[in-house]
Amino acid sequence: MKKVAIILSVFFLATAFTTVAVWKNDKAHSQLAFTVTHLGVSDVSGTFNDFDVEVKSSKPDFRDASFTLSAKTASIDTRIEMRDNHLKSADFFDAAKYPEIAFKSTGIKSLGKNKYKLSGDLTLKGITKPVVLDLVYRGIIENPMSKKPTAGFQLSGIIKRSDFALGTGFPAPMISDEVVIKADGEFAQ
Structure with a gap:
């Protein structure tokens, strides 16, 4: 019984001094962008303008960071309004039926100073798939x-539609x- 009490005391002391900081993206200084190639000859880019990370x-x-993202489809x-409306239709994102895009990280692996591989589950159009993306801590x-600490990240990678x-x-x-996915963000506590 005494050993259990000592182990629990050590555990509680160790966790008492571990603070998890929560950072949220500054919407005015963050961007969630994508690029596809059209007809094999030109790139077309776009953004999702309403998202939280x-x-x-x-x-x-x-x-040891964990990331969650929610974007309004x-x-x-x-x-181009006509193209945006088509992308919102059932041909692509079906925004009426699937109003949100979600990402939840499942792991992070250091590749050296400030560079990481970020693994997670991406949900688009009701389908969830694992993805691995490149993350740079800036x-x-x-x-x-604001006089507050501000952190910067850049995320990039490729998914298949x-x-x-x-x-x-x-x-x-x-x-x-x-x-091609590219996201840049400023985050404050």
């Missing part, structure tokens, strides 16, 4: 306006199956 970490270098913006500064049944009526020669 939360980062939790107890380590100052974020090597209807906030897609490619600068450091922390004190924001001169066919994995998520996006645009199944549009073959790869018309719209590339590979979709």
Whole structure:
């Protein structure tokens, strides 16, 4: 009984000094973008303009970070209203039926100073698939306006739209199956 009490005491002391910081994206200084190739000759890019990201970490270098993202599908913006409306339709994202895109990290692996592989589950159009993305931690500064710590991250990677049944009526020669993802963000506690 005494050993159990000692073990529990050590555990509680160790966890009492572990603080998990919660960081949320600054919407004015964050972007969630994508690029596809059209007809094999030009790239077309867009963004999701309404999204939230939360980062939790107890380590100052974020090597134990977990990320969650939620984006409003209807906030897609490619600068062409007709194309945006088509992308919101059942041909692609079916925004009425699937109003949110979600990502939840499942692991993070250090590749050296400030570079990581971020694993997680991505849900698009009701389909969840594991993905691995590149993450760069860009450091922390004190924001001169808010006087709060501000962290920066850049995320990039490639997913296949066919994995998520996006645009199944549009073959790869018309719209590339590979979709390049790039997200940049500032985060405050």
